[in-house]
Amino acid sequence: MADKRKRRRSELNPEDEAQLPFKNKLKADSFILQILKELSDSSAVSSSSSSKTLDDLGLSSSCREVTDLSLSSVQATIESVILKIARSILSGNGFAFDVPSRSAANQLYVPELDRIVLKDKTALRPYANISTVRKSTITTRILQLVHQLCIKNIHVTKRDLFYTDVKLFQDQTQSDSVLDDVSCILGCTRSSLNVIAAEKGVVVGRLIFSDNGDMIDCTKMGMGGKAIPPNIDRVGDMQSDALFILLVEKDAAYIRLAEDRFYNRFPCIIVTAKGQPDVATRLFLRKMKMELKLPVLALVDSDPYGLKILSVYGCGSKNMSYDSANLTTPDIKWLGIRPSDLDKYKIPEQCRLPMTEQDIKTGKDLLEEDFVKKNPGWVEELTLMVKTKQKAEIQALSSFGFQYLSEVYLPLKLQQKDWL
Amino acid sequence: MADKRKRRRSELNPEDEAQLPFKNKLKADSFILQILKELSDSSAVSSSSSSKTLDDLGLSSSCREVTDLSLSSVQATIESVILKIARSILSGNGFAFDVPSRSAANQLYVPELDRIVLKDKTALRPYANISTVRKSTITTRILQLVHQLCIKNIHVTKRDLFYTDVKLFQDQTQSDSVLDDVSCILGCTRSSLNVIAAEKGVVVGRLIFSDNGDMIDCTKMGMGGKAIPPNIDRVGDMQSDALFILLVEKDAAYIRLAEDRFYNRFPCIIVTAKGQPDVATRLFLRKMKMELKLPVLALVDSDPYGLKILSVYGCGSKNMSYDSANLTTPDIKWLGIRPSDLDKYKIPEQCRLPMTEQDIKTGKDLLEEDFVKKNPGWVEELTLMVKTKQKAEIQALSSFGFQYLSEVYLPLKLQQKDWL
Numbered sequence: 001m002a003d004k005r006k007r008r009r010s011e012l013n014p015e016d017e018a019q020l021p022f023k024n025k026l027k028a029d030s031f032i033l034q035i036l037k038e039l040s041d042s043s044a045v046s047s048s049s050s051s052k053t054l055d056d057l058g059l060s061s062s063c064r065e066v067t068d069l070s071l072s073s074v075q076a077t078i079e080s081v082i083l084k085i086a087r088s089i090l091s092g093n094g095f096a097f098d099v100p101s102r103s104a105a106n107q108l109y110v111p112e113l114d115r116i117v118l119k120d121k122t123a124l125r126p127y128a129n130i131s132t133v134r135k136s137t138i139t140t141r142i143l144q145l146v147h148q149l150c151i152k153n154i155h156v157t158k159r160d161l162f163y164t165d166v167k168l169f170q171d172q173t174q175s176d177s178v179l180d181d182v183s184c185i186l187g188c189t190r191s192s193l194n195v196i197a198a199e200k201g202v203v204v205g206r207l208i209f210s211d212n213g214d215m216i217d218c219t220k221m222g223m224g225g226k227a228i229p230p231n232i233d234r235v236g237d238m239q240s241d242a243l244f245i246l247l248v249e250k251d252a253a254y255i256r257l258a259e260d261r262f263y264n265r266f267p268c269i270i271v272t273a274k275g276q277p278d279v280a281t282r283l284f285l286r287k288m289k290m291e292l293k294l295p296v297l298a299l300v301d302s303d304p305y306g307l308k309i310l311s312v313y314g315c316g317s318k319n320m321s322y323d324s325a326n327l328t329t330p331d332i333k334w335l336g337i338r339p340s341d342l343d344k345y346k347i348p349e350q351c352r353l354p355m356t357e358q359d360i361k362t363g364k365d366l367l368e369e370d371f372v373k374k375n376p377g378w379v380e381e382l383t384l385m386v387k388t389k390q391k392a393e394i395q396a397l398s399s400f401g402f403q404y405l406s407e408v409y410l411p412l413k414l415q416q417k418d419w420l
Numbered sequence: 421m422a423d424k425r426k427r428r429r430s431e432l433n434p435e436d437e438a439q440l441p442f443k444n445k446l447k448a449d450s451f452i453l454q455i456l457k458e459l460s461d462s463s464a465v466s467s468s469s470s471s472k473t474l475d476d477l478g479l480s481s482s483c484r485e486v487t488d489l490s491l492s493s494v495q496a497t498i499e500s501v502i503l504k505i506a507r508s509i510l511s512g513n514g515f516a517f518d519v520p521s522r523s524a525a526n527q528l529y530v531p532e533l534d535r536i537v538l539k540d541k542t543a544l545r546p547y548a549n550i551s552t553v554r555k556s557t558i559t560t561r562i563l564q565l566v567h568q569l570c571i572k573n574i575h576v577t578k579r580d581l582f583y584t585d586v587k588l589f590q591d592q593t594q595s596d597s598v599l600d601d602v603s604c605i606l607g608c609t610r611s612s613l614n615v616i617a618a619e620k621g622v623v624v625g626r627l628i629f630s631d632n633g634d635m636i637d638c639t640k641m642g643m644g645g646k647a648i649p650p651n652i653d654r655v656g657d658m659q660s661d662a663l664f665i666l667l668v669e670k671d672a673a674y675i676r677l678a679e680d681r682f683y684n685r686f687p688c689i690i691v692t693a694k695g696q697p698d699v700a701t702r703l704f705l706r707k708m709k710m711e712l713k714l715p716v717l718a719l720v721d722s723d724p725y726g727l728k729i730l731s732v733y734g735c736g737s738k739n740m741s742y743d744s745a746n747l748t749t750p751d752i753k754w755l756g757i758r759p760s761d762l763d764k765y766k767i768p769e770q771c772r773l774p775m776t777e778q779d780i781k782t783g784k785d786l787l788e789e790d791f792v793k794k795n796p797g798w799v800e801e802l803t804l805m806v807k808t809k810q811k812a813e814i815q816a817l818s819s820f821g822f823q824y825l826s827e828v829y830l831p832l833k834l835q836q837k838d839w840l
């Protein structure tokens with residue numbers, strides 16, 4: 001019976017070992033584990049030495065950054081802002097907020113830090129001016145609401161915040177935008193304000209951490225994994241015996257790796273935001289990187305958006321540049337799927353997709369970005385993508401069998417240290 | 421100091437107890453818990469008695485339903501389908517699949533079952549016909565791929581399946597559609613085929629279950645909760661001391677209830693699919709309802725889509741009607757936000773939104789649906805909504821303070837048995 005089953009498999013199954021490209025190049029797991037140990041060790045060294053700050057670069061007076069503040073500090077800072085305003089009113093000078101500008105012209109990419117930061121331009125937002133009276137009123141109201149959150153020690157979403165005063169805010173973009181202003185005014189991160197975004201990410205693998213006081217063991221989360229908590233301030237006590245963090249763009253690849261328990265064969269932590277990175281997942285990834293000092297390898301689609309997603313994790317997004325120091329994870333390696341992999345791994349022509357005009361334009365725009373330029377390997381790959389006008393999803397590897405990703409492609413990539 | 425803090429709160433805080441509508445109507449929790457116990461007991465009785473089948477209704481010959489099959493049964497069924505075809509070819513009759521029709525004309529709402537089912541019309545899909553040769557080839561290929569999944573005992577996504585033969589399938593809608601056909605041909609659920617959808621839902625509260633062999637305690641999942649596993653067949657051993665299941669439409673309300681640990685005050689299990697219900701969450705909800713025999717109370721937006729989402733959980737969606745018996749959860753109660761709540765709870769005018777033309781049309785269409793008609797309470801509410809042309813999100817309750825939902829609205833609803 002066992003024989004029959006085996007024979008039948010080899011007749012029907014197009015995923016035969018012999019036919020799987022490069023499977024014969026794979027060395028023993030112990031060899032690959034040795035490579036991962038070296039990577040992990042070097043990451044621990046570089047993490048502890050290379051974390052430069054704006055101060056080190058002499059930029060702290062010309063650039064603005066926010067930090068995590070405790071709830072009581074946020075409360076005290078709000079109170080002092082309001083007291084200052086009260087004094088200004090009493091001395092006959094009226095009332096105005098001094099608000100850091102978040103416009104594109106006030107943004108700067110700092111290569112030494114490898115992220116986008118906010119410069120120091122500010123704008124006055126006086127109450128006694130027809131063009132700013134609404135915005136200064138909204139600012140005051142948001143400060144008051146955040147003050148309440150501090151006192152109650154609860155978290156709310158941006159949507160909740162909007163609904164507390166629809167008459168004033170009118171639409172949510174207005175309260176959202178002023179919320180970012182308030183972060184800049186107080187000099188604290190948005191998560192310090194206890195205003196959170198909806199959670200989207202999941203994590204599975206060799207990680208233990210506490211979520212709101214409960215200890216979570218991510219090796220015991222089955223196939224579904226653990227939902228990443230929306231409030232990073234209640235996450236702590238991270239422990240891990242992983243050698244690296246595998247950052248995955250999409251759900252489908254995550255599910256494959258979780259079911260195959262890839263993290264047992266190669267000790268790692270697998271994390272995904274299921275597409276566009278949300279704030280909670282970005283904070284969680286950074287916290288893992290910082291506390292565990294592990295290298296981060298990224299598995300994204302081979303298209304301009306894959307690289308863009310990688311860059312948001314790595315360097316930040318422009319609309320939250322004031323918070324880039326807390327949201328970004330330095331030194332993420334681009335493991336795959338890279339444009340050069342398409343030929344190298346013989347991805348069949350019909351599994352590649354032609355890039356649209358928009359794709360090509362996005363790719364060319366990315367080539368102009370500083371954070372791409374500073375990495376020659378990335379420039380080379382992106383140039384190849386724009387030239388061949390071909391893209392491919394991670395799932396394209398399924399053309400060699402459903403488990404090609406976890407059983408051949410990823411192990412081989414690791415064995416060959418094939419990251420950039 | 422404590423005094424000062426207290427005083428300061430009552431000065432600044434617009435959420436003062438006295439101002440909160442209906443807070444004074446709330447009775448002690450013990451009173452509400454008694455009501456929940458009665459609800460839970462009656463649900464346990466009705467769950468075990470009222471589960472009628474097509475057979476009971478004399479419809480089993482004119483309607484078609486699929487069941488959960490074990491992997492080895494799926495494998496054996498595929499083999500017998502293929503053998504039958506081989507015999508047909510050898511006897512000179514060529515080869516054709518007999519495929520159940522999934523068109524709208526072949527759908528039926530059965531009031532006794534309170535769900536949509538598929539009637540018994542089938543269509544021949546011959547290979548030797550120019551109009552069906554592609555589809556019959558795709559069907560054969562999907563059968564072969566599913567056969568492989570059975571042998572390997574792994575799960576893949578629909579996207580993976582598509583990528584195994586892009587040349588043949590051309591685009592994913594084609595492989596997806598034939599996958600549903602294959603479920604009908606084999607008479608098994610899509611989850612029996614080991615083809616899964618991306619996970620989206622989360623669960624938190626008084627539930628313990630096993631996910632792929634790991635025991636998960638959902639009271640110890642912090643604020644993030646547990647991601648609902650994509651493959652229900654590896655979920656088991658459900659235990660709970662909850663009195664009801666709270667089904668929440670959106671993430672923001674879920675986060676509020678999870679942070680406030682609402683399930684500790686009123687023992688319950690809180691679950692959300694974060695918007696449109698996905699297959700994994702629907703299967704998970706049904707499994708909880710069936711195994712734990714708990715009542716399900718739904719908290720959705722007061723708009724036509726809220727009711728539509730409720731109906732998908734309850735009665736199924738048309739494009740998967742063949743699987744409605746396994747995907748639907750009977751007897752879900754509409755707790756809120758109901759159109760009559762807007763006035764009853766004095767939701768401020770500016771937190772209500774005018775319905776668009778499209779909203780009103782969707783509302784009117786729903787009024788024609790059998791599953792709405794059979795519930796007079798629902799008809800009344802929906803008629804009110806269409807008449808007032810007003811809608812409101814769950815978050816509109818935040819206008820009375822961030823915790824109004826968990827501290828006043830929901831407890832009062834439960835106390836008044838205010839569900840339909």
